[in-house]
Amino acid sequence: GAVVSQHPSWVICKSGTSVKIECRSLDFQATTMFWYRQFPKQSLMLMATSNEGSKATYEQGVEKDKFLINHASLTLSTLTVTSAHPEDSSFYICSARDGGGTGRTYFGSGTRLTVV
Amino acid sequence: DAKTTQPTSMDCAEGRAANLPCNHSTISGNEYVYWYRQIHSQGPQYIIHGLKNNETNEMASLIITEDRKSSTLILPHATLRDTAVYYCIAPSGSARQLTFGSGTQLTVLP
Numbered sequence: 001g002a003v004v005s006q007h008p009s010w011v012i013c014k015s016g017t018s019v020k021i022e023c024r025s026l027d028f029q030a031t032t033m034f035w036y037r038q039f040p041k042q043s044l045m046l047m048a049t050s051n052e053g054s055k056a057t058y059e060q061g062v063e064k065d066k067f068l069i070n071h072a073s074l075t076l077s078t079l080t081v082t083s084a085h086p087e088d089s090s091f092y093i094c095s096a097r098d099g100g101g102t103g104r105t106y107f108g109s110g111t112r113l114t115v116v
Numbered sequence: 117d118a119k120t121t122q123p124t125s126m127d128c129a130e131g132r133a134a135n136l137p138c139n140h141s142t143i144s145g146n147e148y149v150y151w152y153r154q155i156h157s158q159g160p161q162y163i164i165h166g167l168k169n170n171e172t173n174e175m176a177s178l179i180i181t182e183d184r185k186s187s188t189l190i191l192p193h194a195t196l197r198d199t200a201v202y203y204c205i206a207p208s209g210s211a212r213q214l215t216f217g218s219g220t221q222l223t224v225l226p
Contacts (some may be wrong), residue, residue: 006159034213043203044160044216093159097212105214107152107159 003027004096011116013084021079021111023094031099033077035069038110039092050077057084074099084115120204125221128198133190136220138204141185147208149180153190153200154219160203163189201208 005027013019017025023033032051036044050056050071058064066088068080075098081088093110097103119137128134140149148167152160164171164178166187171178177190191198203219 004159031211036216043218044154046213046215049213070186091157094160103212104162105212106162108122109159110157112157
């Protein structure tokens with residue numbers, strides 16, 4: 001089946017630094033990608049929707065200057081957490097919608113971010 | 117997205133069928149019902165989806181009521197590896213983003 005690769009799977013960073021997370025669709029073109037955040041014992045919360053070649057659409061309450069999203073190609077989207085703080089520690093998950101084939105949405109394996 | 121309602125948790129004996137219900141009474145005529153599951157600390161996994169006909173694949177069966185206000189996901193022979201949170205979603209909007217509710221924690225017991 002379709003695969004979405006997310007990297008890194010876990011990262012520890014110091015407070016104030018920035019962290020970039022990559023999300024790649026390996027065998028399909030993803031016109032739309034989504035970024036979620038999940039805190040312990042909670043459900044996934046949609047952060048933003050990105051379309052290839054255009055600006056991301058952020059959900060209410062998500063700071064676009066803090067969570068920079070770039071979707072420069074049909075197979076790659078990146079999320080950069082800028083000036084990370086301990087409260088940004090969370091499980092970040094990307095997903096990609098197969099725009100050409102099934103129309104289904106496939107998820108990456110997630111990135112565990114810990115800010116110390 | 118149409119609002120979906122699922123039980124918070126369910127138990128199932130290993131080898132037995134697991135039947136997970138979902139209410140989506142506000143679903144519109146062109147909204148599909150999708151089922152995903154999330155095993156602890158992993159990304160969600162697609163299971164099955166349907167519009168109005170019952171669907172079956174290698175993982176599960178999906179039974180949708182005639183009025184489309186509810187559906188049931190059936191895992192025919194549950195195994196311990198099926199222990200996960202199961203999400204029923206009816207996406208809408210041009211981007212078809214998936215909005216996750218709290219889902220059902222299915223625990224398969226040995």
